[in-house]
Amino acid sequence: MYNILICDDDRDIVSALDIYLTSEGYRTIPAYDGEQALRAVEENDVHLILMDVMMPNLDGIRATARLRESCNVPIILLTAKSEDADKVLGLNIGADDYVTKPFNPMEVMARVKSQLRRYTTLGGRAEAQAAGDVLHSGGIVLDDAAKTVTVDGEPVNLTPIEFNILRLLLQHPGQVFSTAQIYEQVWNDPAYGSENTVAVHIRHIREKIEIDPSDPRYIKVVWGLGYKMEKIS
Amino acid sequence: MIKHDFRDRALVKALAVLLTIACGVCAVFGWIYCGVNWDSMFDVGDFTYSSAWNQARENALWRLSERLGYEWAKLRWGKLTYLEEQEYQSALYDLDPARTNFRYTVRDNATGELLFSSDGKKSLDNAIDLRSSLRTYDARNSLNVEYDPDREVYVWSDDAGTELGESEDSAVPPQAVQDLPRVAWAVEYGVDSRLKVDDAFLAARNSYTVGNVKVFYVTAALTGAWLILAVFLLCCAGRRRSADTFVLNWQDKIPYDLYLCLMVGGAVLCFAGGIDATMEGWRHFNGEPYGKTLYIMAGAMFTLFFILVAAGLMSTAARIKTHTLLKNTLLRRLFGLLGRGGAALGRWWRTTFGSWSVTNRVIVGFLLYLVGTVLTGLTIVLIPVYQGVVLFGLCKWALGWKAIREGTAAIVGGAPETVIDTSDLDRPLCRDLKAHAEQLNDLGSAINSAVEERMRSERMKAELITNVSHDLKTPLTSIINYVDLLKKEDIQNETAQEYIEVLDRKSQRLKKLTEDLVEASKASTGTLATDPERIGVGQLASQALGEYEEKLVAAGLTPVTELPQEEVFVRADGRHLWRILDNLMGNCVKYAMAGTRVYLDVVAWDGRVTISVKNVSAQQLNIPAEQLLERFVRGDESRTTEGSGLGLSIARSLTELNGGTFRLEVDGDLFKAVVSFPQVD
Numbered sequence: 001m002y003n004i005l006i007c008d009d010d011r012d013i014v015s016a017l018d019i020y021l022t023s024e025g026y027r028t029i030p031a032y033d034g035e036q037a038l039r040a041v042e043e044n045d046v047h048l049i050l051m052d053v054m055m056p057n058l059d060g061i062r063a064t065a066r067l068r069e070s071c072n073v074p075i076i077l078l079t080a081k082s083e084d085a086d087k088v089l090g091l092n093i094g095a096d097d098y099v100t101k102p103f104n105p106m107e108v109m110a111r112v113k114s115q116l117r118r119y120t121t122l123g124g125r126a127e128a129q130a131a132g133d134v135l136h137s138g139g140i141v142l143d144d145a146a147k148t149v150t151v152d153g154e155p156v157n158l159t160p161i162e163f164n165i166l167r168l169l170l171q172h173p174g175q176v177f178s179t180a181q182i183y184e185q186v187w188n189d190p191a192y193g194s195e196n197t198v199a200v201h202i203r204h205i206r207e208k209i210e211i212d213p214s215d216p217r218y219i220k221v222v223w224g225l226g227y228k229m230e231k232i233s
Numbered sequence: 234m235i236k237h238d239f240r241d242r243a244l245v246k247a248l249a250v251l252l253t254i255a256c257g258v259c260a261v262f263g264w265i266y267c268g269v270n271w272d273s274m275f276d277v278g279d280f281t282y283s284s285a286w287n288q289a290r291e292n293a294l295w296r297l298s299e300r301l302g303y304e305w306a307k308l309r310w311g312k313l314t315y316l317e318e319q320e321y322q323s324a325l326y327d328l329d330p331a332r333t334n335f336r337y338t339v340r341d342n343a344t345g346e347l348l349f350s351s352d353g354k355k356s357l358d359n360a361i362d363l364r365s366s367l368r369t370y371d372a373r374n375s376l377n378v379e380y381d382p383d384r385e386v387y388v389w390s391d392d393a394g395t396e397l398g399e400s401e402d403s404a405v406p407p408q409a410v411q412d413l414p415r416v417a418w419a420v421e422y423g424v425d426s427r428l429k430v431d432d433a434f435l436a437a438r439n440s441y442t443v444g445n446v447k448v449f450y451v452t453a454a455l456t457g458a459w460l461i462l463a464v465f466l467l468c469c470a471g472r473r474r475s476a477d478t479f480v481l482n483w484q485d486k487i488p489y490d491l492y493l494c495l496m497v498g499g500a501v502l503c504f505a506g507g508i509d510a511t512m513e514g515w516r517h518f519n520g521e522p523y524g525k526t527l528y529i530m531a532g533a534m535f536t537l538f539f540i541l542v543a544a545g546l547m548s549t550a551a552r553i554k555t556h557t558l559l560k561n562t563l564l565r566r567l568f569g570l571l572g573r574g575g576a577a578l579g580r581w582w583r584t585t586f587g588s589w590s591v592t593n594r595v596i597v598g599f600l601l602y603l604v605g606t607v608l609t610g611l612t613i614v615l616i617p618v619y620q621g622v623v624l625f626g627l628c629k630w631a632l633g634w635k636a637i638r639e640g641t642a643a644i645v646g647g648a649p650e651t652v653i654d655t656s657d658l659d660r661p662l663c664r665d666l667k668a669h670a671e672q673l674n675d676l677g678s679a680i681n682s683a684v685e686e687r688m689r690s691e692r693m694k695a696e697l698i699t700n701v702s703h704d705l706k707t708p709l710t711s712i713i714n715y716v717d718l719l720k721k722e723d724i725q726n727e728t729a730q731e732y733i734e735v736l737d738r739k740s741q742r743l744k745k746l747t748e749d750l751v752e753a754s755k756a757s758t759g760t761l762a763t764d765p766e767r768i769g770v771g772q773l774a775s776q777a778l779g780e781y782e783e784k785l786v787a788a789g790l791t792p793v794t795e796l797p798q799e800e801v802f803v804r805a806d807g808r809h810l811w812r813i814l815d816n817l818m819g820n821c822v823k824y825a826m827a828g829t830r831v832y833l834d835v836v837a838w839d840g841r842v843t844i845s846v847k848n849v850s851a852q853q854l855n856i857p858a859e860q861l862l863e864r865f866v867r868g869d870e871s872r873t874t875e876g877s878g879l880g881l882s883i884a885r886s887l888t889e890l891n892g893g894t895f896r897l898e899v900d901g902d903l904f905k906a907v908v909s910f911p912q913v914d
Contacts, residue, residue, distance in 0.1 A: 010707050016714035054703075080706040102710040102744045105717050179775050195772070196794070199779015221776060223807030224768030 002116055003044055005029045007037040007060070008052035008078060017050060020105050021112070034058025038066060046073055048116055050108070053079040053090065061093055068094035074115035078103065110211040114139060117152040135170035138232030140209060140218055142170050151209045161186060162205045165198070169219060169229035178226035202227055235479065240465075241472035249466055250543050256459040257539035258532060263452025265511050270444025280441035281362040281424075289433035290362065290424070293328070293335035297422065298368075300324040301339065304349065305370040309414060310393075330425075334434045336360045337422035342367060348418065360423025368420055372413040378403060463546060471551035479554040484544065488563040489552060496545040500538050507534035591665065633657060633666045641673055649681035691758045698754040702747045709747065712740045749879040752812075756886035763806040763891055767913060770803055770835050770842050771796040777814040778833065781822065789827035790848070794834070801837040803910035805891040813887050813895075816880035817846040817906050824904070826851040843909045850902045858897035881906070 004026045006017050011032065018028045029044055031037040033055045040046065049067070053060035064075055077090045077098040090098050097111050118139055133144040139152035144167060149156045158166065164186045169177065177185075179195035182202075187194075202221075206213040220228050239245050267274065273283065280286055303321040307313055313321060328335065328351065336356045339349040350356045357363065375392040386399040389410050398407030428435045471479035484492070510531035518524030552558040559565060586594060602623060609615040640653030653670040657663075716736045724730055755761045778792055785792050803810075821831045825848035832847040854861075862881050884906070885895040893910040 010711065012711040013707070013714065016711060016718060019718055020714075080703045101706045102713050102740075102747075105714050178769070178772055179779075195775035196778045196782065199776045200782045201779075203779055203782070221811070223776060223811040224766070224770065224773040225807065226772060226776075 001025070001027055002047040002120075003027050003029060004112065005031060005037060005040055005044070005046045005049040005051075007031040007034070007040075007049065007055070007063070009033060009055045010052070013052075013078075016105070017108065020109060024109060024113075026112075034060065034063035034066075037063055041067060041071065041073070047119065048112060049073060049075045050112070051075055051077055051095075053077055053086070061090060064090070064095050065093050074119045076108075076111055076115060078108075107212055114152045114211060117154075135167065137170055137173050137218060137229055140166075140170070142167060149209070156208050158205065158208060162201055162208070165201055166205055166209075166219075169227065173229045173231040176222050176226045176228045181226070235472065235477065237474065240469045241474045243474070246466070246469050249462055249469065250540075253459055253462040253466060253543050254536055254539040256455045256462060257542070258535040260452055260455040260459055261507065261535050261538075262511070262532075263448055263455060265508065265515075267444065267449050267452055269515065270442060270448075273442065274444035274446050274449060280438045283437055283441045285437035285440055286362075286434065289437050290335075292433065293333060294422065296324050296327045297335075297337055297420070300328060300349070301368060301418065301420070305416065308416065309370075309372055330356075330430075332430060333432050334425040334428050334430050335422065335432075336425055337420065340419045340421075342417040342419045357421060357423055359426045361426040363421065363423040365419065365421045367417060369415070369417045371415040373406075373410060373415065376406075376410065463543070466543060466547050467550040470547040470549075471554045479551060481551055481555055481557065485548050485551050485555075485557075486561065488561055488566070489549075489558055490562045490564055492548065493545070496541050496548075500541040500545070503534045503538035503541065507531040507538060510534065587664065629657075630663055630666070633663045633670075637666060637670050637673065640670065640677075644673065644677040644680065649677045649684060651677055692760070695754040695758040695760055699751050702751045705743075705747050709740065709743055712736075713744065716740055746879075749883065753879045753883045753886065756883050756890060759890060761809075761887075761890060763809060765804050765891065766807055767802050768805055768807050768810055769800045770844060770910075771800045773807070773810055773814065774833055774835050774844065777811065777818060780815075781818045784822045785818075785831065788822045788825065790821060790825055791830045793830050793832050795832070796835050797837050801835065801842050802913050803842050803893075804913045805893065805910055809887045809891055813884045813908055814844070814846075816884040817908075820880055820904075820906075821846065821848045824848070824850055824852065826902075837912055840912050841909050842912045843907060845905060845907045847903065847905045850904050854899050854902060854904060858899045861897055861899070862895075884908070 004021050006014050006021070006028055007030075008014050008017075009032055014030050014032070018030065021028050029040050029046065031040045034051075035058045037049065037051065038058070041049070051060045051063060055063075058066075060077055060079070064077070067073070067075065074096045075094065077095045078101060079086060079090065079098060080101040087098055096115055099108055099111060135142040135144065141150045142163075143149075147163065149158055149163065149166065165182060168182065168185055179198040180191040182198045183189070183191040183194055186198075202219060203213070206216050206219050209218060210216045218230055218232070220230055222228055299320065303313060303317060303324070306317065327333065328337075330336065330351045336351045337349075338347060338351075338354070338356050340347050347354055372391065376397070377390045377392065379388045379390075380386075380403075381388050381399075384399075386401055387403050388399050389397045389407055391397060391413075397409040397413075400407045424434050428438060471481070471485075473480050508531075510527045514524040514527030514531070518527060549558070552561070586597070589597070605619055605623075609619040636657070637653055640651055643651035652674050655667050655670045655674070716733060719733050720737065724733070774794060774796055778794060781792075818831075818833075825831055829849040832845070834843075834845045834847075836843045836845070862885055881897065888895040888908050888910075891910070893908055896907040896909070898905040898907065
């Protein structure tokens with residue numbers, strides 16, 4: 001039973017999220033501005049916070065900064081601002097993830113689950129690492145020996161080609177691979193106009209491991225250059 | 234405001250004027266008297282000390298010297314030449330006691346023997362003013378000594394050429410020389426006290442008068458009084474009891490230069506006339522009735538002189554006090570007239586010259602320059618000066634022109650706020666340039682304000698769109714969420730479910746629309762930041778196709794790609810390029826006819842990389858390509874299909890933002906979008 005703080009000045013949004021989260025079996029605590037949120041965190045044992053950015057009295061960015069002084073509970077920002085600068089600011093100030101309004105309820109649920117899994121099962125990673133032949137980045141764990149991939153603890157089914165591509169990217173986090181390079185390394189054949197295939201496979205992988213495939217967290221598309229695995233410790 | 238005191242009383246002034254005139258006239262007469270009697274005024278002697286007496290004695294003594302000279306000549310040479318004899322007789326004639334009161338005796342200084350005299354030994358019996366002197370004549374003073382080297386002797390001769398002898402030592406003359414005559418004459422002279430003869434001495438005694446020194450003191454006192462009175466008059470000038478400021482009278486209003494000429498001229502004439510009359514009366518008619526008349530005339534003239542002097546001084550003082558000394562002059566009026574005439578001429582010239590066309594002005598200017606050249610050519614000194622001045626003017630003109638060119642270049646080059654400095658152009662030659670520069674400045678400021686206005690309105694538009702979208706997003710979130718919740722409700726009514734489906738679709742479209750709207754406004758106003766990188770276009774096309782593979786298949790479309798063998802690169806923001814391709818491919822998926830092929834070509838040619846997307850439209854494209862680029866315009870007028878109508882507009886804005894060109898071609902149902910960027914290595 002996790003306690004989730006929902007903080008938004010729009011009461012309808014709070015109650016809608018309340019319905020979704022309650023139906024998933026979470027307990028929710030509503031708050032309608034930043035100060036209420038801070039008080040609620042003090043009074044309750046909160047496991048995750050959904051926080052709007054633009055609120056009266058104390059906005060989401062400031063509230064996040066204040067919260068980060070004392071606790072490391074996951075914070076997902078809900079924001080109508082979609083500019084990159086705002087996202088970067090939110091993440092830098094200490095938020096763990098963000099969802100832009102108008103959001104898809106399913107996406108919010110997925111992100112909530114993802115954050116909660118990572119927050120509550122931190123020990124799981126250490127076991128996997130001990131086994132060796134295990135690659136990981138953020139919530140992705142790839143066990144080369146068992147040929148299994150989990151995302152935030154959830155097993156993911158990948159085809160062998162997809163598995164090989166993901167393994168290649170995980171072996172070199174942060175390095176950009178062009179489609180031709182990926183093709184040559186995974187298929188062991190020279191690439192002659194077969195790059196589209198790689199792009200299609202990568203899209204499939206993204207759809208399987210990312211919550212929002214068009215705004216990926218792990219496998220980033222570097223347009224015009226290739227793909228890379230984001231380096232997340 | 235001036236202080237009122239006794240100085241502005243008319244009576245005081247009149248009295249002072251009268252007094253100055255009186256003092257002045259008396260002083261002048263006094264000074265004339267002093268001048269005439271200056272010799273005797275401070276002396277204690279008699280007439281023999283007067284200058285006239287001295288002059289007469291000097292003249293007589295000079296005649297005596299002449300006579301003695303000839304006497305010696307007779308002694309030395311034994312005879313006189315004819316002309317010398319004439320002079321000798323003339324001197325004797327002048328020294329004759331019947332003709333002069335001068336008396337003299339000449340004696341041998343050694344023996345006392347009387348040699349010459351006026352009338353014997355008794356010459357000096359009745360003489361006064363006795364004086365004496367010694368005169369010596371020595372023939373040895375005029376000898377020639379020549380050395381004869383052959384005989385080694387000195388040859389002596391007198392100035393007549395007669396050889397006198399020889400000696401072996403130049404310091405020891407021969408005997409003949411030592412025998413030459415020499416004389417020493419004691420001269421005593423004086424004037425017969427009886428003065429029986431009418432000569433210069435008698436005239437000197439007769440003209441001798443003893444000046445009274447008291448006259449001098451009185452005259453000096455009068456002069457001092459006159460000076461004080463004159464200063465007082467200067468103080469009084471211009472004051473009037475009835476006025477609070479200095480005022481001018483009728484004579485002060487006469488132009489000063491004219492006034493001064495008249496006054497000085499009149500004063501000089503009066504003064505000279507007065508002096509002349511006085512001297513005439515004193516010299517020739519002293520004591521006679523006519524002499525008195527002359528004195529009265531002189532007095533009148535001096536009175537007039539001092540009236541003029543007093544008037545002139547007072548007028549000058551009054552003019553200085555009212556600051557009209559130099560203003561009220563004929564010369565100034567003349568210069569004023571000349572200046573006005575010159576200014577009028579200048580105005581006429583400017584208006585006439587200025588109204589001509591530029592061509593005429595150039596021609597006339599050149600002709601004037603030629604005339605100047607010819608005229609200055611007459612004087613060689615003026616040629617460099619004149620040509621230098623012309624060159625200087627041309628250089629000034631060229632500099633002004635340069636400033637205008639630079640200013641224009643700046644305005645055209647994207648800085649319409651530039652203002653050309655016209656302060657240097659305010660000279661006759663540069664009037665056209667100045668007008669030109671001012672017009673350019675107006676043009677620049679008009680462009681500037683137009684650009685600023687446009688920028689401001691665009692920014693406001695973008696801001697408005699962003700704000701509105703943000704405000705739309707919050708309620709939209711609720712709509713989407715509650716529609717989703719509705720869908721999860723167990724609703725049996727099929728119609729209601731159908732309605733919910735519509736709500737779901739439309740709310741999703743609204744979401745897409747708000748997102749696109751913000752992006753479109755940002756891209757078109759250029760507020761979007763670009764992060765240019767070296768982008769492989771082939772790679773990008775592959776990635777894009779990879780992203781769209783399934784969507785194309787789902788829409789029944791077959792992608793056909795043609796990529797260059799070697800990777801080609803452009804410099805642009807990768808995410809923006811992807812967005813462009815995303816929008817173009819999205820268009821294909823939305824609007825292309827099912828079962829057709831979609832062509833994605835990348836061509837590098839002539840330094841540019843061109844990406845073209847071609848597809849066959851499902852609907853008839855009955856609008857021109859340009860219009861498709863307008864915001865909210867879609868190929869289907871009915872707007873039943875999904876899409877905001879902003880895709881192409883965003884694509885074009887992003888292309889231009891990254892320095893590329895975007896072109897649409899519509900040929901029947903064939904739709905072609907061409908994006909082109911400069912190729913980089």
